[in-house]
Amino acid sequence: MDARAGAAAAEARPSPVTDRATVVPCKSVEGWVVFVSGVHEEAADDDLIDLFGEHGQVLGVTVSLDRETGLSKGYGLVEFETKEAASAAVAALDGANLLGKEIGVTWAFAQPPTRA
Numbered sequence: 001m002d003a004r005a006g007a008a009a010a011e012a013r014p015s016p017v018t019d020r021a022t023v024v025p026c027k028s029v030e031g032w033v034v035f036v037s038g039v040h041e042e043a044a045d046d047d048l049i050d051l052f053g054e055h056g057q058v059l060g061v062t063v064s065l066d067r068e069t070g071l072s073k074g075y076g077l078v079e080f081e082t083k084e085a086a087s088a089a090v091a092a093l094d095g096a097n098l099l100g101k102e103i104g105v106t107w108a109f110a111q112p113p114t115r116a
Helices: 003-012 045-055 083-093
Strands: 032-037 058-065 072-080 104-107
Touching: 032 083, 045 058, 045 072, 045 083, 072 083, 083 104
Parallel strands: none
Antiparallel strands: 032 072, 032 104, 058 072
16 A cells, blocks of 8 residues: 555544534533643642633532652543533633643533534
8 A cells, every 4th residue: 555545544443532613511410510631730629620610610620640659640530510611611621721721621421523
């Protein structure tokens, strides 16, 4: 297979990354959860509560910590009471700065994409 055929085949395959505009979020058992990536290693739950609380009622926050160092593994979850608050946070905070580092914010639970 030549390079052009390989490139064409790669373009024909569906991308594993879903277009965020087409993501349909799903509610968790108690609320609407967003996934936060790129979390600074020294970030704590309170840092996320302060940032995300500006967009609605936060029910809970978890920053995943390394057991050996006690530092953030670089990601966390934020649970909101309403879908509207979670949507506002995803829209406003994806690409925002937290402790000098850019974070990514997306839905933690979403329906799988439908195939055409």
